[in-house]
Amino acid sequence: MAGETNLQKLIEFMHPELHTGEYVFSTLETTANIPRDIFICEFREEEGVTVVLKRSEADKLNLTYEYIASWITLTVHSSLNAIGLTAVFSNELAKNNISCNVIAGYYHDHIFVDKKDAQKALKLLKALSKKK
Numbered sequence: 001m002a003g004e005t006n007l008q009k010l011i012e013f014m015h016p017e018l019h020t021g022e023y024v025f026s027t028l029e030t031t032a033n034i035p036r037d038i039f040i041c042e043f044r045e046e047e048g049v050t051v052v053l054k055r056s057e058a059d060k061l062n063l064t065y066e067y068i069a070s071w072i073t074l075t076v077h078s079s080l081n082a083i084g085l086t087a088v089f090s091n092e093l094a095k096n097n098i099s100c101n102v103i104a105g106y107y108h109d110h111i112f113v114d115k116k117d118a119q120k121a122l123k124l125l126k127a128l129s130k131k132k
Contacts, residue, residue, distance in 0.1 A: 003079030003107065010085045014074040016125040022055040022115055024065035025101070034061060040071070041103055052103070052112070069101070070118030072111045072125065080104065092128050093121055
């Protein structure tokens with residue numbers, strides 16, 4: 001299934017859901033000695049491997065991190081070819097002084113916001129969805 005590309009439908013049916021827990025971004029030289037099933041995701045960059053995982057897992061491994069986030073998933077199945085969804089919701093969050101880190105999966109968009117902004121971000125995203 002290819003996913004939705006119509007921007008109005010994407011916004012209307014994005015149905016944001018807040019995951020429980022705290023999440024962190026850490027960087028490693030290698031993931032060789034870490035069970036990869038604890039990662040939400042990983043991304044290889046020239047400088048190292050960025051991993052996103054539960055804070056509790058990072059603490060068990062003594063990983064360093066600076067940013068404690070909440071994780072919101074837009075449950076609409078968005079196409080990787082869809083245009084404008086990230087711009088719409090990130091602009092709404094930015095207008096309200098909320099930074100967001102976005103990761104696109106095959107089926108959904110995932111938004112990481114500072115833990116202190118989680119409820120406000122969720123409320124804004126739900127309101128945005130109802131406007132369309």
